[in-house]
Amino acid sequence: MSDVAxxxxxxxVRWFRSRGLALCIxxxxxxxxxxxxxxxxxxxxxxxxxxxxxxxxxPERVTTAHYERVLxxxxxxxxxxxxxxxxxxxxxxxxxxxGLCAFTLARLPIAGKPLxxxxxxxxxxxxxxxxxxxxxxxxxxxxxxxxxxxVGLTHAVYALPLAxxxxxxxxxxxxxxxxxxxxxxxxxxxxxxxxxxxxxxxxGLAVAALLVFIFSWNxxxxxxxxxxxxxxxxxxVAVALFPxxxxxxxxxxxxxxxxxxxxxxxxAALFQRHIVAGLTAGSVKG
Amino acid sequence: MTERPSIGVRHPTxxxxxxxxxxxYLLASPAFLLVGLVAVAPIAAALWLSLHHRLxxxxxxxxxxxxxxxxxxxxxxxxxxxxxTLYFTTLSVSxxxxxxxxxxxxxxxxxxxxxxxxxxxxxMIVVPWAIPTVVSAQIWAWLYQPDYGLLNYLLHQAxxxxxxxxxxxxxxxxxxxxxxxxxxxxxxxxxxxxxxxxKTVxxxxxxxxxxxxxxxxxxFRHITLPLLMPVVVxxxxxxxxxxVRVFDAVYVLTGGGPxxxxxxxxxxxxxxxxxxxxxGYGSTLATAMFVIVAxxxxxxxxxxxRHLQEGA
Numbered sequence: 001m002s003d004v005a006x007x008x009x010x011x012x013v014r015w016f017r018s019r020g021l022a023l024c025i026x027x028x029x030x031x032x033x034x035x036x037x038x039x040x041x042x043x044x045x046x047x048x049x050x051x052x053x054x055x056x057x058x059p060e061r062v063t064t065a066h067y068e069r070v071l072x073x074x075x076x077x078x079x080x081x082x083x084x085x086x087x088x089x090x091x092x093x094x095x096x097x098x099g100l101c102a103f104t105l106a107r108l109p110i111a112g113k114p115l116x117x118x119x120x121x122x123x124x125x126x127x128x129x130x131x132x133x134x135x136x137x138x139x140x141x142x143x144x145x146x147x148x149x150x151v152g153l154t155h156a157v158y159a160l161p162l163a164x165x166x167x168x169x170x171x172x173x174x175x176x177x178x179x180x181x182x183x184x185x186x187x188x189x190x191x192x193x194x195x196x197x198x199x200x201x202x203x204g205l206a207v208a209a210l211l212v213f214i215f216s217w218n219x220x221x222x223x224x225x226x227x228x229x230x231x232x233x234x235x236x237v238a239v240a241l242f243p244x245x246x247x248x249x250x251x252x253x254x255x256x257x258x259x260x261x262x263x264x265x266x267x268a269a270l271f272q273r274h275i276v277a278g279l280t281a282g283s284v285k286g
Numbered sequence: 287m288t289e290r291p292s293i294g295v296r297h298p299t300x301x302x303x304x305x306x307x308x309x310x311y312l313l314a315s316p317a318f319l320l321v322g323l324v325a326v327a328p329i330a331a332a333l334w335l336s337l338h339h340r341l342x343x344x345x346x347x348x349x350x351x352x353x354x355x356x357x358x359x360x361x362x363x364x365x366x367x368x369x370x371t372l373y374f375t376t377l378s379v380s381x382x383x384x385x386x387x388x389x390x391x392x393x394x395x396x397x398x399x400x401x402x403x404x405x406x407x408x409x410m411i412v413v414p415w416a417i418p419t420v421v422s423a424q425i426w427a428w429l430y431q432p433d434y435g436l437l438n439y440l441l442h443q444a445x446x447x448x449x450x451x452x453x454x455x456x457x458x459x460x461x462x463x464x465x466x467x468x469x470x471x472x473x474x475x476x477x478x479x480x481x482x483x484x485k486t487v488x489x490x491x492x493x494x495x496x497x498x499x500x501x502x503x504x505x506f507r508h509i510t511l512p513l514l515m516p517v518v519v520x521x522x523x524x525x526x527x528x529x530v531r532v533f534d535a536v537y538v539l540t541g542g543g544p545x546x547x548x549x550x551x552x553x554x555x556x557x558x559x560x561x562x563x564x565x566g567y568g569s570t571l572a573t574a575m576f577v578i579v580a581x582x583x584x585x586x587x588x589x590x591x592r593h594l595q596e597g598a
Contacts, residue, residue, distance in 0.1 A: 026392060026407065029389055029392060029411075030407075030410050032470070033410050033411055033413065033414055033474060034410055034413060036422075036425045036426065036429060036470065037413060037414075037417070037425065039428075039429065039436055040424075040425045040428065043428060051434065052433070052434050053434065054434055054436070054439045055439075057436075057439075093320075097316045097317045097320060098317060100313040100314065100316060100317065101313065101314045101316070101317035101318070103313060104311075104313045104314040105314070108306050108307070108309060108310030108313070109306055109307055109310065110307055110310035110311060110314065111307075116314070116318075118587070119321075120321075121587070122580075123321055123325050123326075125527050125580075125583040126325060126329070126576070126579070127530070127531040127552065127572075127575050127576060127579045128531065128533070128552075129531070129551075129552045129555045129556060129572050129575055130328075130329060130332055130572045130573065130575055130576035130579075131324075131325060131328035131572075132556070132559065132572065133332060133335060133559050133565055133568055133569050134327070134328035134329075134331030134332050134335060134569075135324065135328045136559075137331070137565075138327075154324060156320070157320050157321060157323075157325055160317055160320065160321060164317065188309070189306060189310075189313070190309065190313065193313075214416060217418065218417075218418040218419060218420075220418070220419060220420050220533075220538075221533050221552075221556070235418070236418045236419075236420040236534075237420075239418070239420050239421055239424060240420045240423075240424075240534075240538045242424075250428050250431070253424050253428070254424075254428065257421040257424050257425060260418060260421055261416075261417050261418060261421050264416045264417070264418065265413050265417060267416070268409075268412045268413065268416030269409045269412060269413065269416075272408050272409055275412065276412075276478050276479075276481075277482075279475075279478060279479060279482075280478075280479055280483075
């Protein structure tokens with residue numbers, strides 16, 4: 001009997017040493033990663049009275065008042081729609097223009113490829129602040145200040161390096177024979193790209209599009225500078241400038257934060273594997 | 287006779303015949319046109335603006351040559367912003383790298399043991415990465431709130447502090463509060479890349495090392511670390527560039543305050559440009575920032591190239 005107990009105890013200790021410790025660390029890691037977000041979720045359903053007292057950590061009463069306020073009585077919905085428009089158009093432009101360029105860099109015999117890739121990489125390292133004042137003056141000169149076009153175009157250009165980088169490494173992995181076969185059959189390079197490469201390059205395009213979309217959805221400095229009214233503000237700008245009449249409306253901010261985060265967090269969670277593949281494209285041999 | 291279809295292929299159908307090379311320039315040109323218009327030209331324009339004394343509000347616009355740069359040299363606030371940026375970058379990047387490595391090793395150990403990869407564990411670290419930076423700043427601003435913030439409450443419950451700390455009002459705390467937020471937001475990114483790197487390390491190497499009697503630390507030191515060096519360098523490069531350019535995270539959390547204690551280079555330049563509307567001097571600050579980042583990136587590109595060549 002005691003032998004059984006002893007075995008049990010030993011087994012438990014062994015299990016705890018091998019798994020339990022890791023599990024403990026993992027739970028703390030999980031709390032570290034998700035805790036702040038969970039707290040924001042809890043905050044968003046607290047009543048105004050509960051917001052200004054702690055404990056309790058878990059509120060006894062919950063309310064949807066904050067969500068109602070940000071969705072029906074603020075310009076957040078407008079900002080969300082602006083963000084969708086900007087992110088979708090920036091993604092489209094970046095993928096089309098970047099895809100053509102990546103295809104060239106991967107397959108066509110042009111001079112100065114390393115220089116071009118270097119330039120692409122250099123652009124991605126630009127500090128946005130270094131271009132913001134002339135860009136602001138340029139957009140104002142073109143009459144595009146405070147328009148979604150200005151924000152979308154800027155996002156597209158600053159996402160181009162990312163798109164080109166990912167797509168170039170992706171196009172390089174596709175078999176070159178397919179391309180040559182299409183060329184021998186009389187396709188132009190553009191047609192070969194459209195009818196032969198695009199169908200099999202869909203996963204790569206999807207990854208690039210996903211990353212560009214997330215970048216554009218989250219971008220703040222350009223959106224803040226190039227917009228000036230509720231009609232054109234994107235979602236992150238709306239969250240940053242959330243209006244408070246007398247005091248900071250923490251509950252409303254929490255609700256707005258979650259609403260704005262949901263699309264990108266959802267995309268990231270769903271396509272997490274692809275995102276990692278995209279981020280590591282060319283940098284980690286798989 | 288087979289013809290290499292590379293240059294000047296004959297079209298059976300006729301039409302305009304373009305060589306492969308011409309096609310290449312044609313297809314790549316929209317990208318370079320856009321980058322030129324919206325990225326390269328503004329850099330040149332910023333340089334030009336930086337040689338001016340320009341205050342649109344007062345209708346002032348005069349060429350002053352290098353005067354702004356002379357002013358920059360004597361500008362204490364600029365040097366303070368440099369120090370703040372350096373401090374922020376050094377601390378946050380090293381913490382991110384260490385923490386990211388820890389997380390990656392943890393998740394790797396978890397996945398290699400059981401077989402099935404725990405999706406939820408990877409989702410868990412991808413969430414902070416995907417969250418808009420502005421949102422993460424708001425999340426942490428609420429956690430740091432002195433009276434009802436969770437952080438003070440937990441620290442008080444754990445009897446680590448007697449009085450609530452006003453994290454965002456005390457200059458000694460604020461920069462560290464910003465660093466903690468940045469580490470939370472970006473350590474997962476480091477972990478993701480490092481985890482992908484760890485997956486490429488052949489497991490046989492560890493088995494062989496164990497047979498030879500190598501302990502966990504020795505395995506890490508002599509197998510994991512050298513093989514992962516290229517990824518570490520890449521994480522270091524990306525994270526450093528981002529930390530040096532940091533704007534939205536700190537701007538939304540602290541606005542550069544209290545005083546100017548958390549004012550990074552980007553925030554100082556932004557305030558000069560769009561709050562005091564000094565387009566000339568603001569562009570000088572922005573150009574200085576560009577030069578610093580350009581110097582850093584060329585240094586890093588050299589490093590990166592060496593490591594990528596070794597890795598290839």
